Amino acid sequence: MKxxxxxxxxxxxxxxxxxxxxxxxxxxxxxRIKSVESKVKSYxxxxxxxxxxxxxxxVVLRIKKGEHLPLAGILIAVKDNISxxxxxxxxxxxxxxNYVPPYDATVxxxxxxxxxxxxxxxxxxxxxxxxxxxxxxxxxTHNPWDLTRVPGGSSGGSAAAISAGETTLALxxxxxxxxxCPAAFTATVGLKPTYGLxxxxxxxAYASSLDQIGPMAxxxxxxxxxxxxxxxxxxxxxxxxxxxxxxxxxxELLDTMKKRPRLKIALVRExxxxxxxxxxxxxxxxxxxxxxxxxxxxVSIPIVHYALPAYYVIAMxxxxxxxxxxxxxRYGLSTTKEGRNWIEVFSEVRSKGFGFxxxxxxxxxxxxxxxxxxxxxxIRALKVRRILKVEFDKLFTKFDxxxxxxxxxxxxxxxxxxxxxxxxxxxxxxxxxxxxxxxPAVSVPAGFANALPVAVQFMGKPLSETTLLYAxxxxxxxxxxxxxxxxx
Amino acid sequence: MAESGVKIGLEIHVQLTALKSKxxxxxxxxxxxxxPNTNICPVCLGLPGVLPVVNRxxxxxxxxxxxxxxxxxxNKVVFxxxxxxxPDLPKNYQISQYDGIGSTPxxxxxxxxxxxxxxxxxxxxxxxxxxxxxxRLTYPTGDIATSRYSLVDYNRSGIALLEIxxxxxxxxxxxxxxxxxxxxSILEHLGITxxxxxxxxxxxANISIGGGGRVEVKNIGSIKDVERALxxxxxxxxxxxxxxxxxxxxxxxxxSSKRITVSLRVKETEEDYRYFPDPDLPPIxxxxxxxxxxxxxMPELPDxxxxxxxxxxxxxxxxxxxxxxxxxxxDLFESVAKLYSNYKRIADLLIxxxxxxxxxxxxxxxxxxxxxxxxxxxxxxxDQGVISIKIVKEILPEIISKGVDPEDYIKKKxxxxxxxxxxxxxxxxxxxxxxxxxxxDALTNPRAINYLIGMVMKQTRGxxxxxxTAKLVREELARLKEEK
Ligand SMILES: [Zn+2]
Numbered sequence: 001m002k003x004x005x006x007x008x009x010x011x012x013x014x015x016x017x018x019x020x021x022x023x024x025x026x027x028x029x030x031x032r033i034k035s036v037e038s039k040v041k042s043y044x045x046x047x048x049x050x051x052x053x054x055x056x057x058x059v060v061l062r063i064k065k066g067e068h069l070p071l072a073g074i075l076i077a078v079k080d081n082i083s084x085x086x087x088x089x090x091x092x093x094x095x096x097x098n099y100v101p102p103y104d105a106t107v108x109x110x111x112x113x114x115x116x117x118x119x120x121x122x123x124x125x126x127x128x129x130x131x132x133x134x135x136x137x138x139x140x141t142h143n144p145w146d147l148t149r150v151p152g153g154s155s156g157g158s159a160a161a162i163s164a165g166e167t168t169l170a171l172x173x174x175x176x177x178x179x180x181c182p183a184a185f186t187a188t189v190g191l192k193p194t195y196g197l198x199x200x201x202x203x204x205a206y207a208s209s210l211d212q213i214g215p216m217a218x219x220x221x222x223x224x225x226x227x228x229x230x231x232x233x234x235x236x237x238x239x240x241x242x243x244x245x246x247x248x249x250x251x252e253l254l255d256t257m258k259k260r261p262r263l264k265i266a267l268v269r270e271x272x273x274x275x276x277x278x279x280x281x282x283x284x285x286x287x288x289x290x291x292x293x294x295x296x297x298x299v300s301i302p303i304v305h306y307a308l309p310a311y312y313v314i315a316m317x318x319x320x321x322x323x324x325x326x327x328x329x330r331y332g333l334s335t336t337k338e339g340r341n342w343i344e345v346f347s348e349v350r351s352k353g354f355g356f357x358x359x360x361x362x363x364x365x366x367x368x369x370x371x372x373x374x375x376x377x378x379i380r381a382l383k384v385r386r387i388l389k390v391e392f393d394k395l396f397t398k399f400d401x402x403x404x405x406x407x408x409x410x411x412x413x414x415x416x417x418x419x420x421x422x423x424x425x426x427x428x429x430x431x432x433x434x435x436x437x438x439x440p441a442v443s444v445p446a447g448f449a450n451a452l453p454v455a456v457q458f459m460g461k462p463l464s465e466t467t468l469l470y471a472x473x474x475x476x477x478x479x480x481x482x483x484x485x486x487x488x
Numbered sequence: 489m490a491e492s493g494v495k496i497g498l499e500i501h502v503q504l505t506a507l508k509s510k511x512x513x514x515x516x517x518x519x520x521x522x523x524p525n526t527n528i529c530p531v532c533l534g535l536p537g538v539l540p541v542v543n544r545x546x547x548x549x550x551x552x553x554x555x556x557x558x559x560x561x562x563n564k565v566v567f568x569x570x571x572x573x574x575p576d577l578p579k580n581y582q583i584s585q586y587d588g589i590g591s592t593p594x595x596x597x598x599x600x601x602x603x604x605x606x607x608x609x610x611x612x613x614x615x616x617x618x619x620x621x622x623x624r625l626t627y628p629t630g631d632i633a634t635s636r637y638s639l640v641d642y643n644r645s646g647i648a649l650l651e652i653x654x655x656x657x658x659x660x661x662x663x664x665x666x667x668x669x670x671x672x673s674i675l676e677h678l679g680i681t682x683x684x685x686x687x688x689x690x691x692x693a694n695i696s697i698g699g700g701g702r703v704e705v706k707n708i709g710s711i712k713d714v715e716r717a718l719x720x721x722x723x724x725x726x727x728x729x730x731x732x733x734x735x736x737x738x739x740x741x742x743x744s745s746k747r748i749t750v751s752l753r754v755k756e757t758e759e760d761y762r763y764f765p766d767p768d769l770p771p772i773x774x775x776x777x778x779x780x781x782x783x784x785x786m787p788e789l790p791d792x793x794x795x796x797x798x799x800x801x802x803x804x805x806x807x808x809x810x811x812x813x814x815x816x817x818x819d820l821f822e823s824v825a826k827l828y829s830n831y832k833r834i835a836d837l838l839i840x841x842x843x844x845x846x847x848x849x850x851x852x853x854x855x856x857x858x859x860x861x862x863x864x865x866x867x868x869x870x871d872q873g874v875i876s877i878k879i880v881k882e883i884l885p886e887i888i889s890k891g892v893d894p895e896d897y898i899k900k901k902x903x904x905x906x907x908x909x910x911x912x913x914x915x916x917x918x919x920x921x922x923x924x925x926x927x928x929d930a931l932t933n934p935r936a937i938n939y940l941i942g943m944v945m946k947q948t949r950g951x952x953x954x955x956x957t958a959k960l961v962r963e964e965l966a967r968l969k970e971e972k
Contacts, residue, residue, distance in 0.1 A: 083537040096536065103530050105537060204536040208767035237539050238769050318767055321569050324580035325534050329640065338637045342575050369571075369762035378764065379589055 003028040004165040005483050008074045008222045009250060011168065015072040019063040022056050022073035029075050029119070033166045036488050041141050042161035044080050045088045046120040059115045069115025071229060076111055077167035079158050080121040081128055082213060083202035084108055087118065091204050092136040093126045095326045095333045095353025105202020106237070107171060107213050107230045114229045119167050122157025126355045127323065128173055128206040130154050131181050131427045132417055135357045140414055143185060144486040145453055149411040152182030158216050159186040163486055169226050170216040175206045176311055177406075177431025179214045180443035184406035184455030187445040187484045189223045189472065190216040194462045195438035196241035198227075199234030207318035208239075210311075210435040219482035220444060220472045224249040227465065241463075249466060256470040263294040263471060266399040270304045271430050275408040278449035283405055283456055286446045289478045290471075296403070301391050303384070304433060310384035311432035312425065313368055313377050319358075320365025326353060389437045396461035401471050404430050406443040406457040410450065430457060440465050444472040445481040494722060496664055497614075497656035498714075499692040500671065503621065504549050504648040506680045511620045511648035512540030512583065519643035520686060532646035534578030539768050542567070546648040547772065549680045550594050550618050551782045553650060556674050556789055557613050559598030561779065565618070565772040566591045570761045575640050576623040584619035584651075586763045593617050600674075601791075602666045603809070611667050612655040621647040644687070656694065661718035664693070668711045669813050673790045676815035684852035693718060697725045701737030705749050708742045717742045721749055793818060801831035810839045816853035817843070823860035828867050837867065837880075845885045857891030866894045874898070876905050878950055907953045909960065912944070915952070916960045919943045920968065931969055937961060 003011070003025040015022050030049050037043065052075075059073045078084060081091045083101040085108070090096045108118065125135035133141045133156025141156045143149040144164040151160040155172030159182030162170050172179040174192035183190030192214045203213050215226035233244045267287075272280070287296070328334045328349030335348050354362070368377040395402070407427060417424045434441035441459040448454060458471040476482050507517050513531035531538045547565055554561050568591045569581040585593045598613035623642035627635035652671070658664050668691070675681050683689035691714050696702045705721060708714050725735045740749040765771075788796070790812045797808035797818070811818045817838055824834045842863075846856060866887065869875045875883075875898060886892045906912060919940055920927045930936035937958070944957050 081537075083535075089536070091536070099536065101530075101535065101537070103535075201539050202537040205768075236541060238541050239539075239767075317764065321571060321581055321762070321764070324571060324573070325536070325578065327573065327575070327580060329575050330533060330578065331535065342638075343573070346573055366762060369764055371758070371760045371762075374762075374764070375589065382590070 001028075001165075004032050005218065005485050006168070007219050007483055008071070008168045008217065009225050011074060012070065012072050012225075016063060016068065019060040019072075022060055023053070025073065026052060026056055026075065029165070029167065032164075036144075036164050037166060039142060039147055039488065040144055040160050040164045040166070041139050042077070042122055042157045042164060042166055043120040044090055044092060044123050044136075044138060044157065047087065047118065052117060052119060055117050059117065062115065067115075070225065071111060071114040071116035071169075074116050074169055075119040075167050076116045076226075077120055077122045077158050077161040077170040078108070078118050079124055079155050079170070079172050081124060081173055081204040081206075082107065082171055083204065084118060084121065087121065089121060089204070090138075091127050092124045092138060093353065093355065093358070094137045095349070096204075096331075097137075097333065099332050101202075103202065105213075106199035106234045108202065110229050110232070116169070116229070120161075122155070122161055122170065124157055125154035125178075126358050127204070127319070128154040128175055128178055128211075129319070129357050129361055131177065131424060132412065132414075133157060133182070134414065135355060137355050142414070143411050144488050145187065145451070146411070149413050149452070150185065150417070152185035152407070152411060154178040154182075155190070155216065156182045159183055159188055159190065162186070162188050162216055162218055163484070164488060165485065168217070169222060171213055171226075171230075172216050173203055173206075173211055173213050174431075174435065175210045175315060176428045176435050179216060180406045180431050180441060180455075180457060181427065183216055183443040184445075184457075185411040185453055187448075187453035187455070187481065187486070188216060188218050189220050189442065189444050189482075190214060191223050191227060191442040191465070191468070192434055192440060193227065193231060193465060194241070194440045195435075196239050197231045197244065197440070197463065197465070199230075199232070199237045199240050201234055201236040205318075205322040207315040208322060209318060210315060212435075218484065220442075220469055220476055221250060221253065223442070223472075224253045224469050231465075249469060252466045253469045253473060256466060257473055261470075263401060263467070263474075264399045265291065265294055265296045265471075266395060266402045267296060267298045268304065268395075268402055268404065269298055269300045270302060271402075271404040271433070274426065274429065275405050276410060276449075279405065279408065279410060279454050282447040282449050282454040286456055286475060286478055287403055290403070290474060294474075297399070299395065301395065303387055303391055306384045307388060307433050307436055308426065308429050310381040310388075311428070311436055313381035314385065314436075316361045316365035317368045317378050317381075318365070320362045320369060323354075323358065323362055326350065328353070385436050388433070392433075392437050392439065393461070400460065400464070400467050402459045403471075404457050404459065406430060406455040410452040410454065434459050438462055440468055442468045442472045444475045445479060445484065446475065447479060447481065493698040494659050495656040495696050496658035496718060497694040498654045498658065498664065498667070499694070500652040500668070501690040501692075502650045502652065502675060502681050502683070503685070503688040504546055504650060504680050505682045505685055505688050506549070507543060507545055507648055509543055510646035511543050511546055511618070512646055515646065517647055519647070522643055524639070524641040525643065527643035528645065532578065533642055540583060540766075542769060542772065543648060546618055547594075547774075548778075548782055549678070550616065550650055551774065551779060552678050552680065552786060553652070553675065554595035554598065554616055555779075555783060555786065556678060557598040557600055557616070557652070559595035559613060559616060561595045561774060562592045563774055564592070565594060565774060567618075567766045567769040568763045569766050570619075570763055572759070572761060574622070575638070576625050576642075576645075578623065578642060578645055582620060582622065583766055583769070585617035587615060588763055591763065591765050600667065600670060602663070602670050604660075604663050604666045609663065611657045611663075614653045614655050616653070617651040619649050619651055621645065621649050656696075661715040661722070664718055665711055665715045668714060670790065672711065673813050673815055677787055677789055677793070679787060684854065693721075695721045695725070697722065697729065697735065700725060700729065700735035703735065703737070704739045705742050706739060706752065709744060713742060713744050716747055717749060720747065724749065790815075797821075801825060801835075803831060803835055807832070807835040807839060811835060814843075820858075820860060820863075824863045824867075827860060827864035830867065830871070833867055834863070837863070841881055841884050842888065845888045849885070849889055851888070856888055858887045859891065862887055862891065862893060869894055869898075874905060876950070876954070879905070905953050906948055906951045907956055909956060912952055912956060913960050913964070915944055915947055916940075916957070916964050919947065920961075920964055927965065927968060930965055937965070
């Protein structure tokens with residue numbers, strides 16, 4: 001089990017001293033995958049051992065030439081909606097089942113430059129639409145803490161892979177909680193960065209104004225490490241924040257930990273409604289300890305009730321547009337074309353290629369944007385979004401962070417949540433807020449309820465990642481829960 | 489009035505061919521003639537995960553047009569997605585602009601003054617948009633209706649287009665032509681487009697007569713064809729009304745080879761394009777500073793140039809206008825005017841015989857081989873009496889299509905004018921001798937003199953100087969009279 005649950009930041013140091021250890025590490029992880037993958041089912045596509053080894057040799061050579069590589073040889077699992085050149089990228093959809101991108105997403109380029117190695121592409125809800133990873137067109141992923149339960153979603157494969165020791169780091173994407181939800185359900189750490197901090201170039205869009213790629217790991221330090229690599233301005237993404245300097249979040253975090261500033265923490269009353277009793281108990285227990293050293297205050301922002309419906313309106317509207325391009329002409333699922341008109345061909349490809357949840361959201365989104373209804377739904381949702389932004393901007397002038405549950409419930413059993421869409425959508429109630437206002441948010445393990453993971457979430461103003469990482473580290477200090485190994 | 493009740497509105501699509509790269513990616517714009525699907529990248533192919541980045545130069549060009557057409561500029565550029573499924577559209581939405589909640593066209597409420605039959609007229613511009621061009625469909629085994637399959641070439645996908653929409657202020661095909669001619673001249677003076685490139689200029693025309701349905705004629709490729717298509721449509725709609733029918737609201741296609749419009753589809757309702765602001769493209773502020781910079785860089789526009797031509801070269805309004813309406817012709821005029829100073833003579837040569845041959849040969853400005861030097865030389869040779877106007881007319885097509893040097897040409901063909909009096913006098917004497925009856929006749933009938941002159945011309949194959957010949961014929965006839 002050597003290497004498998006070691007933090008990345010420690011492995012990186014080791015590999016700079018003894019580069020050849022990278023090969024042992026890769027062997028260990030591949031062995032781990034061999035023994036647990038059939039139970040967990042994290043990956044849609046695993047790279048071959050040989051091709052990973054070949055890439056590792058290049059990394060070893062670079063280190064031996066004296067290069068300092070911040071991700072030296074570290075294996076990274078990548079959610080299957082992030083484009084990887086030459087490596088199948090399916091979005092867990094039949095429509096892209098055999099699609100191999102001819103280009104790398106900007107984050108993948110950065111990771112390769114930093115010496116990181118992509119190990120495989122992880123399972124997810126189709127086109128990131130879901131909170132359980134059961135909407136994958138291929139198979140569901142199982143929660144390593146209880147194989148009868150879901151790992152959360154939509155980045156469920158990435159979270160499960162980290163948790164099960166099938167990788168050291170992972171990338172997820174978060175549109176309404178898709179990084180934080182599975183992080184919470186698998187007792188790992190996941191961060192959704194400020195909108196525009198990480199390039200979306202190469203991320204297959206679900207809802208463009210809400211999507212962000214973010215780091216996932218088994219401890220806060222590793223999340224900071226991976227964030228440092230992927231957070232930078234990208235001229236290929238017009239929504240990327242201009243003039244962002246590269247920042248070493250790990251150094252900043254360590255610095256802040258030394259200074260230990262006293263945080264002003266807001267608890268928004270409305271965001272604690274509907275929390276399961278045992279989940280709430282775990283959270284209060286941890287936050288009570290945090291609040292003994294820091295300033296905590298309860299506040300009320302009634303408008304947050306509208307966040308969830310407004311979120312779904314915006315997400316579905318954008319999704320209906322973003323997913324229009326899948327028509328079987330240029331790539332992806334195809335069908336006979338000769339002698340048929342294009343409407344027939346498009347309809348057949350889209351009927352066969354998309355799953356039910358995706359079709360539902362495309363249909364609703366098209367309706368939301370249609371003439372005569374747009375004002376009633378889409379424009380009103382944008383209004384809610386603006387008001388939320390104003391309200392929370394105000395709140396963040398008085399507080400450093402908001403503390404809230406990541407998930408109000410424990411991980412559901414496979415097949416349990418998916419039957420009740422309202423219940424399923426309301427799982428997102430505490431996570432969509434950060435996407436709606438473009439804020440960063442992090443989920444960190446708070447403890448266990450009934451032997452199932454429970455997580456606390458921190459949300460801050462835009463570009464307050466360091467503060468959030470600091471708050472998350474404080475929780476790690478209190479709980480001592482990091483680099484956790486589930487009983488697999 | 490014959491055309492009363494006719495309302496015509498135009499939607500003009502112009503490619504910004506002067507741009508180096510496409511509107512949202514760095515692919516080059518010179519896609520013409522390249523093998524299919526070689527001028528593409530992940531962005532203009534709409535691959536999963538790609539994002540558009542606006543070509544800032546396109547916005548500057550569009551601002552120039554907005555200023556030239558007297559429009560009210562928006563303070564920001566907002567791109568929207570216009571959704572419709574079609575195989576030539578890689579994302580199945582087109583990034584465009586729109587007048588609606590949360591979005592705005594680049595500019596609106598402009599106008600262009602034109603002159604038709606000596607009268608001034610104002611055509612209002614409703615709005616101007618920037619948008620991306622789709623790819624192109626080809627039908628290898630027939631046409632759009634009969635082909636068993638179609639092929640898509642995305643080389644053109646993502647080329648920057650300006651969409652210029654007028655109010656229905658135009659009433660006749662002639663007005664439409666005058667408007668488009670001036671518009672194109674403005675765009676060419678701004679240096680942003682070359683409409684002689686295939687597909688760089690496309691017009692959709694909306695026509696309604698009286699209370700009839702609005703008919704949209706799609707994809708007309710030239711100013712001449714716009715005039716033809718409108719004339720055809722007006723006739724067609726009038727004959728429907730004359731037979732007691734009602735003109736349906738529909739979309740028609742202009743068949744440029746048969747020169748008719750063909751029904752594409754009947755429009756029951758407005759199509760719903762589900763416009764919404766493109767979340768991948770945050771609005772870009774148009775600062776006063778940027779507008780000022782663009783204004784400072786604005787080249788001379790046609791109206792100003794016409795006035796300058798009248799002042800600087802002493803041309804009348806008609807000649808100045810004809811030249812300026814074809815920017816390249818006006819440029820050629822000015823280049824020749826640097827070398828030769830009888831400006832009126834240059835103008836006359838260019839707007840009559842020269843243009844007749846250019847049109848006859850169906851040449852684009854690029855294909856015209858005549859250089860300013862050669863044209864100046866030609867006019868100088870004419871002034872010096874080396875060649876006659878007849879010879880000028882003969883050489884001109886050679887100069888235009890092959891760029892021949894007039895001196896070489898006349899040497900080769902021995903076309904110089906014969907002004908040698910000794911030589912001509914001998915010919916005149918010979919003619920009078922051979923045509924004694926006609927000569928005697930000419931003594932009393934001055935008209936018969938022309939017959940003798942004609943004979944001289946015939947013998948010299950038109951090279952005899954007409955005035956010298958006339959003088960010599962009169963002198964010789966006078967001698968004949970004395971002899972008698
Ligand atoms: Zn391109």
